[in-house]
Amino acid sequence: MQKKISNLPFKGTAEQEKRLKEVIETYRDDPSRLMTVMQEAQEIYGYLPIEVQKMIADGMNIPLEKVYGVATFYAQFSLSPKGKYNIGVCLGTACYVKGSGDIFNKISEKLGIGADECTEDGKFSLVATRCIGACGLAPVMTVNEDVYGKITVDDIDKILEKYND
Amino acid sequence: MENMVNVKINGIAVSVPKGSTILEAARAAGVEIPTLCYLKEINEIGACRICVVEATGARGLVAACVFPVAEGMEVRTNTPAIQKARKTTLELILSMHDKRCLSCVRSQDCELQKLCHDLGVEYTGRFEGYTPKYEIDESAPHLVRDNNKCILCRRCVAVCNQQYVSVIGANDRGIHTHIGTPFEKPLDEVPCISCGQCTVVCPTAALVEKDDTDKVWEALADPTKHVVVQAAPSIRVTLGECFGMPIGTNVEGKMAAALRRLGFDKVFDTNFSADMTIVEEATEFIERVKNNGVLPMITSCSPGWVKFAELYYPELLDNLSTCKSPQQMMGAIIKTYYAKKNNIDPKDIVSVSVMPCTAKKFEIGREHESAAGVPDVDIAITTRELARMIKMAGIDFVNLPDEDFDNPLSDDTGAAVIFGATGGVMEAALRTANDLLTGKDNDAIEFKEVRGTAGLKEAVYNIAGMEVKVAVASGAENANYVMSRIKDGTADWHFVEIMGCPGGCINGGGQPLQPASVRNFTDIKALRSKALYDQDASMAIRKSHKSPAVKAIYEEFFGEYGSHKAHEILHTKYTARPKYK
Incomplete structure (x- = not known):
């Protein structure tokens, strides 16, 4: 899929920037460590918005387009922030034949966001995951570390209500 | 010969240097292998699989563009299996390609189209599937x-x-x-x-390139407009290629004739303002040296280079000569001196330039380039766009008679002609600076150390008892090297010429297209620049300040070189630009 670029405002903190600069400082002379730096940056910020990719590009003296090319090539990198609650809906084969596609669509409709997007209030983000290895519970969705198995479309409202803080 | 390798291409024995690719060996044997992604010294990734061949000792088909030959290797370049592989690859490429060739600007010089034709691809649509629709990006002026x-x-x-x-x-x-x-x-x-x-x-x-020919046609058809044109130094040695003439043919006279037949009211030669650039730039250089100004001074003729400096080295903009480029000087002179002399309102002039360059389309919209209160130049078209206009007008270019440009803004010197090649501006400036500083007509005219298509050249000259260290860079990568040296303080040059494109204007982004099948085996830069240096050598006057037209315009209009008036009309300012908006 073509990666979705979030237009939510960047909310990076000085503390996060300090941490990223330390990472860049460690690897700045070795362009082959670009991915390492990007992985660490995603750990720090949760995603790789243009502000973060620019810091990496400038710090490592690599054109921004090259950083962006890597960010969009690998599935592990995200251009959208994760919400306070990151919802994963498994679209692996077992879950899919058990109807997880409908579950994904229902959540998407309810929250008004598509795959790899985050609600404007920063509360929920939605990811279509590959098989998470819980096929016995198919169809499966996760909210952060919580796992919900054998769910139906009608369970969605109840599950999301738990995360209303 | 131990450095040679003996191979057979389609049964033809050939001996080629060790390390040669199959593509090169085939060429030596007189066999052409079709290529698509391969472009010598630029893109050597063996990705598209059009150049696949059978080679003994190799598994499956190999990419001839990057596969090295080995002793005793036998290569087949045109078996049914190869033909099938190439056709399938092309069909797959076509399945996602916008195939509206009839109204495509590259029709007839499209390398994909030619391959499909030459290899007899029959497009059946059997691979038709996902076809993304991309938005066309027309945001940039060029x-x-x-x-x-x-x-x-x-x-x-x-x-x-x-x-x-x-x-x-x-x-x-x-x-x-x-x-x-x-x-x-x-x-x-x-x-x-x-x-x-x-x-x-x-x-x-x-x-x-963004096609601006419609704007030119519109101006030419408007009886209330006085439409003038100027053509850059390098166009005369490249335009002929668009009409099938050999690379390096000088078509100066035919070009002037063609421009006149297109209906321009006046046909001027940018060579004139190239000479103006030199006297202003040499004067500025001498002043910087005498008054402890910022050194090295760097030339400012190439708008691609100037934009590079503004984006990537905004802290070094004081190193750039404040001289406008020849295009802009000519435009400014047309709308001030020429307009006044001929009693034409500058607003009624449409000033067109023919340039080897796409960045010239950006340059005409720059700040501080409107000497008469209106833009110095209104429309900049490339060599390719001019060729398109000549074809559309039905002009038989090859059989045109040679004609002259219109005076007074066309007299030129050999110094102006060589502006089109890397090192040319430096050499022209040195010819003039040497005379101005010594106060005599020196015999030293050829500064050969700064010639040639190398990306970076350095030399030291003794000018009027002063040791002048110069550097000449072309291509933005070399520009970056020079700038990084100046920035970190390790450079001791006094005068630097930088051109944005490798080889200078003769290889500019607006020049005629030559397919990879030609580029991979021909030094286009060398052939085109040779034509410029040949013309320089043949000219009676080879120093900018000796140009009668330059002398006349200073006597009549500008006064001294570098005068206040000259600064107002012929000089500009630079702006630091943010990289990302």
Whole structure:
């Protein structure tokens, strides 16, 4: 899929920037460590918005387009922030034949966001995951570390209500 | 000979240097292998699989463009299996390609079209599937990016990387892979220097100059407008290529004739203002040396280079000569001196330039380039666009008589002619600076150390008892090297010439397209620049300050070199630009 670029405002903190600069400082002379730096940056910020990719590009003296090319090539990198609650809906084969596609669509409709997007209030983000290895519970969705198995479309409202803080 | 390798290409024995590719060996045997993504010294990635051949000792088909020959190797380049593989590859490429060739600007010089024709591809649509629709990016003044015509050969990515800036690259993956900018920004919001080298290497019409010929036709048809044109030094040695003439043919006279037949009211030669640039620039250099000004002084004729400096080295803009480029000087002189002399309101003049360059389209819209209160130049077209106009007008270019440019803004010298090649501006400036500083007519005319198509040249000259260290760089990568040396304080040059494109204007982003089949085996830069140096050598006057037209305009209008009036009309200012908007 073509990666979705979030237009939510960047909310990076000085503390996060300090941490990223330390990472860049460690690897700045070795362009082959670009991915390492990007992985660490995603750990720090949760995603790789243009502000973060620019810091990496400038710090490592690599054109921004090259950083962006890597960010969009690998599935592990995200251009959208994760919400306070990151919802994963498994679209692996077992879950899919058990109807997880409908579950994904229902959540998407309810929250008004598509795959790899985050609600404007920063509360929920939605990811279509590959098989998470819980096929016995198919169809499966996760909210952060919580796992919900054998769910139906009608369970969605109840599950999301738990995360209303 | 131990450094030679003996191979057979389709049964033809040939001996080639060790390390040669199959493609090169085949060429030596008189066998042409079709290629698509391969562009010598720019894109050597063996990705497109059009040049596949059978070679003994290799498993399966190999890419001839990058596969090295070995002793005793036997190569087959045209078996049924190879033909089938090539055709299938082309069909797959076509399945995602916008195939509206009839109305495509690259029709008849499209490398994909030619391959499909030459290899007899029958398009059945059997691979038709996902066909993404990409938005066409027309945001920049100099070029149009249409990914629907892109075949992902990556020549543009490679050349943009060689030009240091890398503003385009491959984004996303698999079937979604496309050539794009960071965060899919429009091209005018990323640090593109407008050099247009990508348009020169693109095999299709995915990257083309923004066509401004309609604006020119409109002006020519408007009886209330006085439409004048100027043609840059390098156009005369490249334009002929668009009409099938050999690379390096000088068509100065035919070009003037063609411009007149297109209906321009006056046909001027940018060579005149190139000479003006030299006297102003040499004067500025001497002043900087005498008054402890900022050194090294760097030439400012190439708008791709100037934009590069503004984007990437804003802290060093004081090093750039304040002289406008020859295009802008000519434009400014036309709308001030010429307009006044002929009693024409500058607002009624449409000033057109024919340039080897796509960045000139950006330059005409720059700040501080409106000496008469209106833009110095209104429309900048490339060599390719001029050829398009000549063809549309039905002018039989090859059989045109030789004609002269219109005076007074056309007299030129050998110094102006060589502006079109890397090192030419430096040599021209040295000829004039030497005379101005010594106060005599020196015999030293040829400064050969700064000639040639190398990307970086350095020399030391003794000028009027002073040791002058010079450097000449072409291509943005070399520009970056020079600037990084100046920035870190390790450079001791006094005078530097920089051109944005490798080889200078003769290889500019607006110059005629030559397909990879020619570029891979021909030194185009050398052939084109030789034509310029030949013309220089044949001219009676070879120093800018000796030009009668230059002398006359200073006596009549500007006064001294570098006068207040000259500064108001012929000089400019530079602006630090943010890389990303």
